[in-house]
Amino acid sequence: MPRRAGAPxxxxxxxxxxxFLLLIFFLVTTTIETDAGLDxxxxxxxxxxxxxxIKQKNIFQVNINKNGQLLxxxxxxxxxxxxxxxxxxxxxxxxxxxxxxxxxxxxxSSSDNPTKAIISLxxxxxxxxxxxxxxxxxxxxxxxxxxxxxxxxxxxxxxTDMEAEYLKQETSATTKERLKEELTRIQDMFxxxxxxxxxxxxTATAGN
Amino acid sequence: MSKFNKKKGAGDVPAVNTASxxxxxxxxxxxxxxxxxxxxxxxxxxxxxxxxNEIKKLEKKDRVITIYVGAPTREYQKVFGTEPKIQLNDKxxxxxxxxxxxxxxxxxxxxELQNVLTTSLKVDRNANMGLISDIKEELRKVxxxxxxxxxxxxxxxxxxxx
Numbered sequence: 001m002p003r004r005a006g007a008p009x010x011x012x013x014x015x016x017x018x019x020f021l022l023l024i025f026f027l028v029t030t031t032i033e034t035d036a037g038l039d040x041x042x043x044x045x046x047x048x049x050x051x052x053x054i055k056q057k058n059i060f061q062v063n064i065n066k067n068g069q070l071l072x073x074x075x076x077x078x079x080x081x082x083x084x085x086x087x088x089x090x091x092x093x094x095x096x097x098x099x100x101x102x103x104x105x106x107x108x109s110s111s112d113n114p115t116k117a118i119i120s121l122x123x124x125x126x127x128x129x130x131x132x133x134x135x136x137x138x139x140x141x142x143x144x145x146x147x148x149x150x151x152x153x154x155x156x157x158x159x160t161d162m163e164a165e166y167l168k169q170e171t172s173a174t175t176k177e178r179l180k181e182e183l184t185r186i187q188d189m190f191x192x193x194x195x196x197x198x199x200x201x202x203t204a205t206a207g208n
Numbered sequence: 209m210s211k212f213n214k215k216k217g218a219g220d221v222p223a224v225n226t227a228s229x230x231x232x233x234x235x236x237x238x239x240x241x242x243x244x245x246x247x248x249x250x251x252x253x254x255x256x257x258x259x260x261n262e263i264k265k266l267e268k269k270d271r272v273i274t275i276y277v278g279a280p281t282r283e284y285q286k287v288f289g290t291e292p293k294i295q296l297n298d299k300x301x302x303x304x305x306x307x308x309x310x311x312x313x314x315x316x317x318x319x320e321l322q323n324v325l326t327t328s329l330k331v332d333r334n335a336n337m338g339l340i341s342d343i344k345e346e347l348r349k350v351x352x353x354x355x356x357x358x359x360x361x362x363x364x365x366x367x368x369x370x
Contacts, residue, residue, distance in 0.1 A: 127336065
């Protein structure tokens with residue numbers, strides 16, 4: 001048979017081997033991890049211009065000492081109780097203006113309504129970071145529990161799920177628009193007022 | 209042709225066609241190539257993050273500045289001691305350097321991202337809050353107010369045991 005004109009075909013048999021080699025390299029170096037954590041906003045450094053007077057009963061003071069013990073509103077409590085305590089405080093509804101605080105106890109010595117309630121967190125310089133995160137987690141959890149409950153009632157789904165969908169990049173613009181409206185409504189019901197005071201200085205002097 | 213027929217006669221299963229194998233492998237290769245993020249700094253501190261369950265994901269990687277805190281790992285303990293330290297990029301630093309670091313990192317980002325940056329604090333669970341408070345104070349000074357206490361997903365009460 002006479003040979004046809006034209007270049008002979010390149011042997012592509014080793015292509016798979018080369019590709020495999022590269023594939024294995026990238027497989028090994030890949031870390032598909034998205035970091036996750038507790039989002040917090042720090043207070044701005046300049047103090048607010050007008051000194052707002054906050055009633056003592058609207059503040060839920062949480063203190064963590066260096067041994068990891070917890071003082072909430074003047075009571076020594078266990079960490080597991082903190083979430084319930086915080087929820088109780090937030091939806092206490094002392095002045096009766098909060099229509100959606102279904103489980104509020106209306107205790108006159110606790111918070112007026114959720115928009116006024118402030119949780120203040122104070123820690124010692126020697127507090128372990130792990131303990132601090134647990135406390136933060138419980139306080140954020142208290143807010144999330146209440147918000148989830150309201151979102152279930154109004155939109156039949158969890159607040160945290162809605163928020164996750166809103167933050168996703170794949171979500172379409174129209175859905176985001178709608179979600180944002182719904183999220184803001186629920187956030188306004190239970191605004192997250194979590195103040196972090198500077199760490200106590202009493203031990204700072206003792207430590208040095 | 210008769211040459212091939214001879215082999216068939218032995219009752220063998222025909223060989224699987226592997227012509228599309230490179231295509232499949234290439235597809236996988238491109239997938240991994242696009243999702244790979246090369247680590248840009250080695251962590252020189254102990255970094256056992258605490259657990260939490262009320263967490264949010266940090267979606268956009270290009271908007272995150274990371275600060276590591278923890279006790280230096282064994283190979284660095286001779287030089288830097290065993291007290292928790294701050295690691296910025298590849299260097300150990302003091303709390304007072306955090307502000308400058310944030311400003312520098314912020315300047316590297318494109319203009320439109322500079323106001324939406326999040327600072328991810330990757331802190332070892334055994335670090336003390338004093339150091340964290342110092343960092344927070346520095347962050348407030350440079351107006352980097354959005355922080356994320358990066359944690360593992362898990363039961364938060366695991367942090368207290370041990």
